[in-house]
Amino acid sequence: MTTTNTVQVNQPATKTDGLPPSQSSTHGGHDGPARSRRTSKNAGRRPLRKSLQRDWQLYALAIVPLIFLAIFRYAPMLGNVIAFRRFRPGGNIFGDEWVGLRYVSMFINDPTFWHVFSNTVILGALTLIVCFPLPILLALLLNEVRKKAFKRLVQSISYLPHFLSIVIIVGMVMQLLSVQGTANQIITAFGGDAIPFLQRAEWFRAIYVGSEVWQTVGWGTILYLAALTTVDSSLYEAAEIDGANRWSQIWHVTLPGIRPTMMTLLILNIGTFLNVGFEKVLLLYNPLTYSTADVISTYLYRVGLVSNNLSYAAAIGLFQALIGLVMVLSANFISRRVVGASLW
Amino acid sequence: MVIQTDLAKGAKGIKVRRTGRPRGSRDSTGYRIFTWLNAMALITLCLIMLYPFVTVLAQSFSSPGAIKAGQVNVLPVDFNINSYVAVMNNGMFWRNYGNTVLYTVVATIIAMTLTTAFAYVLSKEHLRGRKILIGIAVFTMFFNGGIVPNYVLISSLGMKNTMWALVIPGAISVFNLLVMKSFFENLPKDLEEAAQIDGLSWFGIFGRIVLPLSKAVIATMVLFYSVAFWNDWFAAFLYLDKSELFPVTLFLRNLIAGASSAASEGAAASGSSAAALSANIQSVTMILTVIPILCIYPFVQRFFVSGIMLGSVKG
Numbered sequence: 001m002t003t004t005n006t007v008q009v010n011q012p013a014t015k016t017d018g019l020p021p022s023q024s025s026t027h028g029g030h031d032g033p034a035r036s037r038r039t040s041k042n043a044g045r046r047p048l049r050k051s052l053q054r055d056w057q058l059y060a061l062a063i064v065p066l067i068f069l070a071i072f073r074y075a076p077m078l079g080n081v082i083a084f085r086r087f088r089p090g091g092n093i094f095g096d097e098w099v100g101l102r103y104v105s106m107f108i109n110d111p112t113f114w115h116v117f118s119n120t121v122i123l124g125a126l127t128l129i130v131c132f133p134l135p136i137l138l139a140l141l142l143n144e145v146r147k148k149a150f151k152r153l154v155q156s157i158s159y160l161p162h163f164l165s166i167v168i169i170v171g172m173v174m175q176l177l178s179v180q181g182t183a184n185q186i187i188t189a190f191g192g193d194a195i196p197f198l199q200r201a202e203w204f205r206a207i208y209v210g211s212e213v214w215q216t217v218g219w220g221t222i223l224y225l226a227a228l229t230t231v232d233s234s235l236y237e238a239a240e241i242d243g244a245n246r247w248s249q250i251w252h253v254t255l256p257g258i259r260p261t262m263m264t265l266l267i268l269n270i271g272t273f274l275n276v277g278f279e280k281v282l283l284l285y286n287p288l289t290y291s292t293a294d295v296i297s298t299y300l301y302r303v304g305l306v307s308n309n310l311s312y313a314a315a316i317g318l319f320q321a322l323i324g325l326v327m328v329l330s331a332n333f334i335s336r337r338v339v340g341a342s343l344w
Numbered sequence: 345m346v347i348q349t350d351l352a353k354g355a356k357g358i359k360v361r362r363t364g365r366p367r368g369s370r371d372s373t374g375y376r377i378f379t380w381l382n383a384m385a386l387i388t389l390c391l392i393m394l395y396p397f398v399t400v401l402a403q404s405f406s407s408p409g410a411i412k413a414g415q416v417n418v419l420p421v422d423f424n425i426n427s428y429v430a431v432m433n434n435g436m437f438w439r440n441y442g443n444t445v446l447y448t449v450v451a452t453i454i455a456m457t458l459t460t461a462f463a464y465v466l467s468k469e470h471l472r473g474r475k476i477l478i479g480i481a482v483f484t485m486f487f488n489g490g491i492v493p494n495y496v497l498i499s500s501l502g503m504k505n506t507m508w509a510l511v512i513p514g515a516i517s518v519f520n521l522l523v524m525k526s527f528f529e530n531l532p533k534d535l536e537e538a539a540q541i542d543g544l545s546w547f548g549i550f551g552r553i554v555l556p557l558s559k560a561v562i563a564t565m566v567l568f569y570s571v572a573f574w575n576d577w578f579a580a581f582l583y584l585d586k587s588e589l590f591p592v593t594l595f596l597r598n599l600i601a602g603a604s605s606a607a608s609e610g611a612a613a614s615g616s617s618a619a620a621l622s623a624n625i626q627s628v629t630m631i632l633t634v635i636p637i638l639c640i641y642p643f644v645q646r647f648f649v650s651g652i653m654l655g656s657v658k659g
Contacts, residue, residue, distance in 0.1 A: 051472040057546035058465045062477060065462035065516060069480060072513050076489020076497050093493075093500045138389070141382050150383070156645060157390045160397075163637050165575030167597045171630050172396040174600060175403065175623060180414035182399060188414070214393065246375055271486060278491075279578050283597065297491070304492045305582065317490030325487050 083315035095311065103315035112299065113316065120295040123281075124273040126209050132269055134213060135220030136262065140250060142221060143228050155225075158218025170283040173211045174198060198286070204293040208284065212277065223261050231257035263335045267343055271328030274320050296320050404428070404627035411623050427624045431632065436587060437595060441632070443507075444574060444591040451511035451573040452566055458515045459524060459565065460558075464550055466521070467528035478525075485518045491582075498583055509583035510591070514573065520565050527561040528554065567640060574636065596629045 052059065078094065083103055085095025107113045138158070145151040161169065176182050177197040184194040197203045235253045244252060278297035285293035296316060304313025328343075336342035395418075402420045403411055410421035431437055465471065466478055489497075494513070503509040531554065539549045555562070577593035584590060590598075599622060 048472065055468075055471055055546070058468055058471055061461040061546075061550070062465040065458045065465075066477075066480070068458055068512075068515055069484065072494075072497070072515070073484040073488065076493035077487065079489055079493030079496055082493065082496070087496070093496050141386060144379065144382055145386065146379075150386075154386045154390055157393050159645065160641065161393065163571055163575075163641060164634065165577060165593050165596075167575075167577050167593045167600070168630050168634055171596065171600050171626055172400060175400060175627070176396060178623065180412060180623075182395075182417060185414050185417065214396075218393070245372075246378075283600070301491060305495060310492050310496060314490065314492040317492050321487055321490050328486050 080314055080318045080321075082311050083318045085311065087311045087314075089308070089310075099311075103312045104319070106312055107316050107319070113296075116294045116296050116299040119292060120274055120276060120297075123205060123208060123295060124276045126205055127212055127276060128269055128273065130209050131212055131216055131220070132266060134217050136224055136258070138217055139221040139224035139228060139258075140254065142225060143254075155218065155221070158221070160218070161215045162219035164215075166277075166279045166283065169211060169215055170280060173207065173284065177207065198284070199288045201289045201292045204285065204289045208277070208280065208293070211280070211284075220265075223265065224258055227258040227261040228254065259339060263339055264343060267328060267331045267335055270331040271324055273327055274324055400627045400630050403623060404631050406624070408624050427628045431625060431628045437592070437629070437632075439588055440590045440592045440595040443589060444593065447507055447510050447591055448570050448573045450507065451514060452570045454511055455515045455517070455520075455569045455573075456562070456566060459517070459521050459569075460555075460562070461550075462516065463521050463524035464528055464554060466525045469529070481516070481518050481521055495582060504583050505585055505589065507589070510576070510579045511573070513579065514569075514576070517569070517572070520568055524558075524561055524565060527558060531557055563643075567643065571637060571640075592629070592633050596626070596633055599626050599629060 082093075082095040084098060084100060086097050086099050087095045142151055142154060145154070174181075178184070179194050179196055183197065188194055195203070197207060231254060235257070236249055239249045239253050274296060276295055276297075278295070278301070281293055281295055281298050282301065285298065297320070300313040300316040300320075303316070304310050332342050398418050399416070402418060403416050404427060405420035405423050405425065406416045407422035407424055407426075410416055415421045462481070466474060466481070468474065471477075498504060498509050498513065503512070535553055535557070536549050539553050544552065575593060577591065577597050580589075580591050580594045581597065584594070587595075602622065
C-alpha cells in the first residue's frame with residue numbers, strides 16, 4: 001500500500017491501519033478527501049497512480065458522463081469524416097471509402113449553396129444587429145425603474161417567451177400574421193388590403209427577426225441586470241460631482257461597467273452567427289419564401305436527411321461548424337486585444 | 345409619488361442601493377418626464393409580450409366562423425368550448441401528451457444523474473486532470489458534430505423510433521453543468537472535511553452531505569431540463585416515424601404545418617373555413633401544451649436569476 005505513508009496527519013490513523021492492504025478501493029475512498037487539504041497546504045504533485053487510488057470514486061462518477069460525451073458529442077465530430085468519404089446507408093458510420101474533396105467541391109460549385117449562404121449571412125447579421133443591443137437598452141430602462149414590484153413584473157412577463165417551445169412561438173406568429181390575424185385586422189381597419197405575410201418572401205426576414213426579438217429580449221436582460229448591480233456606486237457620485245448629468249453618467253459609467261458582459265455575449269452571438277435559428281426557419285418557411293428564408297442549415301437538412309445525400313450535407317455542415325469555430329476564436333482574440341475581455 | 349418616497353428614504357439614509365445609482369437629491373424635470381416615459385414604454389412592452397398569449401386564448405374559446413371573419417382579438421367571440429371538447433376527444437392528442445410527460449420525466453432523470461455527478465467531479469479543485477475534463481465538456485459548446493453525423497449515429501445505434509433517441513442525446517447541457525459546478529465549488533468546504541474525518545468516502549460525501557445541501561440548484565436544473573425536454577420537437581421530428589410515439593409538440597407542429605400548407609395552396613386569400621377550424625384547434629392545443637410550463641413558471645423564475653448569475657459570473 002503505497003498510499004499509507006502519505007496520509008496526512010489529520011487523517012485518523014486507526015482508519016488506515018485497520019484496512020487490509022489489498023482493499024485499495026475502500027482505502028482510496030477514505031483517505032481521498034484528505035488530499036484536498038493537503039493540496040492547499042502543499043502544492044506538490046503526486047504520482048498519477050496515487051491520485052487514482054485516492055480519487056477513484058470521483059473518477060468513477062465521471063466515467064458515465066465521459067462515455068456519454070464521447071459517444072454523443074465527440075463521435076459525431078469524428079463522424080464528419082463522411083464529408084470526405086462515401087457513406088452508404090447501413091454501412092460504416094464513418095463512411096466506406098475516401099473520396100477526397102469531392103463533396104467540398106460539389107458545394108463550392110453549387111449555386112444554391114451560395115444563395116443559402118448569403119441568406120444565412122443576411123439573416124444572421126440582421127438578427128445580431130437587432131437582437132444584440134435591445135436587451136442592453138431594456139436592461140438600462142429596467143435599471144431606472146425604482147418600484148421593485150413593477151420591475152419584477154416587467155421582468156416576469158418579458159422572460160416568459162423564452163420558456164415556450166419554438167413550435168408554440170411559430171404557431172403564435174402564424175396566427176398573428178395569418179390573413180384573418182391581428183396584423184391584417186389592423187391593416188384592413190386602416191383601409192389597406194390584407195397581406196399574406198407568410199407567403200411573401202420579402203416579409204420573411206422581418207418576421208423572423210421580429211419574433212426573435214419577442215422571444216429573446218427579456219431573457220437577454222438577465223445577465224446585463226446582474227452586471228449592472230456590480231457597477232461601483234462611487235463612480236456615479238464622482239461623475240455627479242464632475243457635473244455629469246444622467247445621460248452622460250449612463251454613457252461614461254454604466255456602459256463601460258457592463259462592457260465585459262457585452263463583449264462576452266457578443267462573442268457568443270458571433271459564434272452562433274451561421275446557426276441562425278434552424279428550427280424556427282424550418283417551421284416558418286415554405287416553398288414560397290425559400291428565396292429569402294432558406295439558410296445553410298435548412299438546405300443541408302433537405303439535402304441530407306430528406307434527399308438522403310448525407311456525405312454532401314456533412315460537408316456543408318462541417319464548413320458551417322468550422323466557420324462558427326473560427327468566428328468565435330477570432331472574436332475572442334480581437335476582444336481580448338481591443339477591450340481586454342475574453343471568454344477564456 | 346415614486347420619486348418622493350425615494351427621496352424620503354434617501355434622506356434618512358435607510359435605503360441600501362444595489363445598483364449604485366445615487367438617488368433622489370437632484371432629479372431634474374427632464375428626468376421625471378423620463379421616468380414616466382420609461383414606465384409607459386415598459387408597460388407597452390409587457391402588453392406586446394402578452395398579446396399573443398391573450399389572442400391564442402381568445403381564439404381557443406371562439407367559434408371558427410368568428411376567427412375566419414377576423415373578429416377575434418383580446419376577447420373570445422361566440423364563446424364556446426367545442427374546440428376543447430374536440431381536442432380532448434382526440435385519442436392521439438392524449439397519447440402524444442402522455443408521451444411528452446413520459447419523455448420529460450425519463451430524460452430529466454437521466455440528465456440530472458449525469459450532470460450532477462459530472463459537475464461534482466469537476467468542482468473538486470484538487471482533482472488531477474480536472475482542467476482536461478472541463479475542457480472536454482466546454483469544447484462541445486463551440487464545436488459540434490452537426491445534424492448529419494448525429495443522425496447517422498442515432499440511426500446506427502438503433503435508436504430511431506424509440507424514446508431513447510429523444511431522452512439520451514440531450515443528457516448533458518454544458519451550460520447547466522457549469523452552473524452546477526460553480527454551485528458545488530461554493531459549498532462550505534468545512535462540512536466535507538468533517539465528513540472526511542468521520543471516514544465517509546467520496547460517494548458518501550456526495551450522497552449524504554452534498555446532495556441534501558444542493559436542493560436549490562437541483563430544483564433549478566430539474567426545471568431547466570424538464571422545460572427543455574417538454575418543449576423539444578426536433579429530435580422527435582427527426583427520429584420518430586410512428587405517430588403514436590410523437591410528443592405533443594410534434595402533434596402541434598403537424599397541425600400547424602398542415603394548416604399552413606393548406607393555406608398556401610390558394611386558400612390563403614379566401615381564408616377557408618378549414619383553415620379557420622384548424623386555427624381554433626391549434627389554439628386549444630397550444631394552450632394545453634403551454635399550461636404545464638405556465639404552472640411551473642413562477643417556481644422556475646424564483647430560481648433562475650440566481651442560477652444564471654452563478655453560472656455566468658463564476659462559470
